Amino acid sequence: MTARGKLTLGPLLFHWTAQKRRDFYFHIADEADLDCVYLGEVVCSKRDPFFEPHIEAVVERLTAAGKQVVRSTLAMMTLDREVAAARALAQTGVLVEANDVACLSEVAGRPHVVGPYINVFNEGACDVLIDGGAVRIVLPVEMTKSAVRVLAGRAGETEMLVFGRQPLAVAMRCYHARSHGLTKDGCQFVCGLDPDGLPADTIDGQALLTVNGTQTLSNGYLVLLDELGELRAMGVTHFRLSPQDMDMVAVARIHRAVLDGQRGTAEAMTQLRQLTGSIPWQNGFLHGREGLAWIERADAHA
Amino acid sequence: MSLELVCPAGTPAALRAAIEAGADTVYCGYRDCTNARNYPGLNFDEAEMERAIAYAHQHSRKVLVAINTFPQAANPGPWHRAIDHAASSGADAVILADIGVLAYATKRHPELRRHLSVQASASNELSIAFFRDRFDIRRVVLPRVLSIEQVAALVNRVGIETEVFAFGSVGPMSEGRCFLSSYMTGLSPTSEGACAPASHVSYVEDGAATRSCLGGITLNRFSQGEPAAYPTPCKGRYVTHGCASYLFEEPVALNAIDILADLRDAGVTALKIEGRQRGRAYVSEVVASFRRAIDALERGDSAAVASGLHAVAEGGRETHGAYEKGWR
Structure with missing residues (x-):
């Protein structure tokens, strides 16, 4: 394995203010040791206009800092204007991460990234997408190690989410609005009140899910620090950090050091724990278990 | 036609x-x-x-x-x-x-x-x-x-x-792309074909009410005669802002x-x-x-x-x- 593992920052899933979002990306551009940054609204097109005026400056700053920029699309499109926006983006010729099959027709025959919201669970799907011009496939979050072993490096680049809340479902309906007694059309952008998502617990008090507009995420953070080396050996080329409302530059630094073999995972995990506080860690999907589970190294190797 | x-x-x-x-x-x-x-x-x-x-x-x-x-x-x-x-x-x-x-x-x-x-x-x-x-x-x-x-x-x-x-x-979630059931059970509806598989569903008497659980996680609590759906994750009651509700969809x-x-x-x-x-x-x-x-x-x-x-x-x-x- 000669080339070093690439570290990427996935699209920001939460509805931060335009100011906070812009400052976050400027800080990432200047300070974070990342190879690639995904930019774009994945969850709700109603949020789009807020950040639109800043996109160009952010792309410029990231590019100038030597980071590859990929433009992510919505995970689910139903409105004409959403489809039109994706089409227009694809036609500019920038590298696009397609998160809805809708985009695949638009980018067919040109290099593009297939995002984690498009189901690629097997070689058959993988081959069709690569044949259509996909140069990188981001595997879905519900991916077991044995499947990664088959799919990674089949052709082109393979990316996996390794840090952050796990995206579990997308919908047309806005649960954030619903939790406030509102509907999607009259949502008042209440999702902006929760920059790291809204906790949704069970009725007997177990933390379980996080609501982010129309998206449902895990309550815990996916943490695969201990599995990075193994995934790299299987052929995973890109490792994705999903932005949470915390010091993502430090999160990137820890992952970079482990990927480069400059820091042991035990030490790295201690450092990461200081950053994530009381939020539980999860890694069950990769180990073929329930996604909310945390499998310790000793168990994982048992 | x-x-x-x-x-x-x-x-x-x-x-x-x-x-x-x-x-x-x-x-x-x-x-x-x-x-x-x-x-x-x-x-x-x-x-x-x-x-x-x-x-x-x-x-x-x-x-x-x-x-x-x-x-x-x-x-x-x-x-x-x-x-x-x-x-x-x-x-x-x-x-x-x-x-x-x-x-x-x-x-x-x-x-x-x-x-x-x-x-x-x-x-x-x-x-x-x-x-x-x-x-x-x-x-x-x-x-x-x-x-x-x-x-x-x-x-x-x-x-x-x-x-x-x-x-x-x-079905409130985008179908075929919902990982909630496997998040709770480890079994994938997407590739194994069963959302909330019966093997992982349980009903527990809880005073005068019944709790329905998936993978040991409580999804609902309902009294006799109260309408309740089969416990798939999107039909459960969840607590947000301190209030329990059918967050995703009513029964x-x-x-x-x-x-x-x-x-x-x-x-x-x-x-x-x-x-x-x-x-x-x-x-x-x-x-x-x-x-x-x-x-x-x-x-x-x-x-x-x-x-x-x-x-x-x-x-x-x-x-x-x-x-x-x-x-x-």
């Missing part, structure tokens, strides 16, 4: 019941991980499928075979075998979702009609066009997230047949029987009744009701069709779901 009534059959008995009750078309699946209702005691083995297709064809009805889960890596065999068998048994179409499975069917059985499953989550013109152009899809089953206006717009543009849900559950059933004229005017080809996991009595009752409603519509009988289906509706209450804009 009259609206085509597409009805569920989880067993050979349900298939015969659906045909007797007036189904134009029946859909069913094999007894394994290749279909999205892989529950114990349901579905068809190969011999049953052959007999079912022969029986339906004797009665001039059609059979669609759902092969609509996503193969796990390195194990496409069951899906390929299912398609080969559906083709050799004379199935009228297969209902598929996975891009790899679609590619296989297109290449190996170009003459076998292909429908796009709701599990493919094609909710807009371009997505449907991708599957249509790439795999010669002849019909798309539209996700339960679209308003009537959106359905009508899609029908006009996609140039292939559309099938919409008319009765069954309200209600989709019933479009009184808006069939709107669906016909929108140009849809077929109406899908959900419920392969339900029994023969459910199938008979729902199918017969929809048969009467469609026939009345054909006759121009504008008298409201009394549904009377709330007794078999999940949770005992009904909704138009996303067909009405206020739903979302």
Whole structure:
């Protein structure tokens, strides 16, 4: 394995203010040791206009800092204007991460990234997408190690989410609005009140899910620090950090050091724990278990 | 053209019941991980499928075979075998979702009609066009997230047949892309075919109430007589802002029987009744009701069709779901 593992920052899933979002990306551009940054609204097109005026400056700053920029699309499109926006983006010729099959027709025959919201669970799907011009496939979050072993490096680049809340479902309906007694059309952008998502617990008090507009995420953070080396050996080329409302530059630094073999995972995990506080860690999907589970190294190797 | 009534059959008995009750078309699946209702005691083995297709064809009805889960890596065999068998048994179409499975069917059985499953989550013109152009899809089953206006717009543009849900559950999540059940159980609806598998569902007495659990996680607590749905994650009660509520969806059933004229005017080809996991009595009752409603519509009988289906509706209450804009 000669080339070093690439570290990427996935699209920001939460509805931060335009100011906070812009400052976050400027800080990432200047300070974070990342190879690639995904930019774009994945969850709700109603949020789009807020950040639109800043996109160009952010792309410029990231590019100038030597980071590859990929433009992510919505995970689910139903409105004409959403489809039109994706089409227009694809036609500019920038590298696009397609998160809805809708985009695949638009980018067919040109290099593009297939995002984690498009189901690629097997070689058959993988081959069709690569044949259509996909140069990188981001595997879905519900991916077991044995499947990664088959799919990674089949052709082109393979990316996996390794840090952050796990995206579990997308919908047309806005649960954030619903939790406030509102509907999607009259949502008042209440999702902006929760920059790291809204906790949704069970009725007997177990933390379980996080609501982010129309998206449902895990309550815990996916943490695969201990599995990075193994995934790299299987052929995973890109490792994705999903932005949470915390010091993502430090999160990137820890992952970079482990990927480069400059820091042991035990030490790295201690450092990461200081950053994530009381939020539980999860890694069950990769180990073929329930996604909310945390499998310790000793168990994982048992 | 009259609206085509597409009805569920989880067993050979349900298939015969659906045909007797007036189904134009029946859909069913094999007894394994290749279909999205892989529950114990349901579905068809190969011999049953052959007999079912022969029986339906004797009665001039059609059979669609759902092969609509996503193969796990390195194990496409069951899906390929299912398609080969559906083709050799004379199935009228297969209902598929996975891009790899679609590619296989297109290449190996170009003459076998292909429908796009709701599990493919094609909710807009371009997505449907991708599957249509790439795999010669002849019909798309539209996700339960679209308003009537959106359905009508899609029908006009996609140039292939559309099938919409008319009765069954309200699926608030984008189907085929929901990992909530595997998050709680470790078993994937996407590739193993069962959301909230019975093996992981439990009911616990809790004072005068009952708690329903999935993978040991409490999804609901309800008192006797209170409507409650089967404990799939999207039908549970969750606490946000300190209040417990049906965050994703109430325990209600989709019933479009009184808006069939709107669906016909929108140009849809077929109406899908959900419920392969339900029994023969459910199938008979729902199918017969929809048969009467469609026939009345054909006759121009504008008298409201009394549904009377709330007794078999999940949770005992009904909704138009996303067909009405206020739903979302």
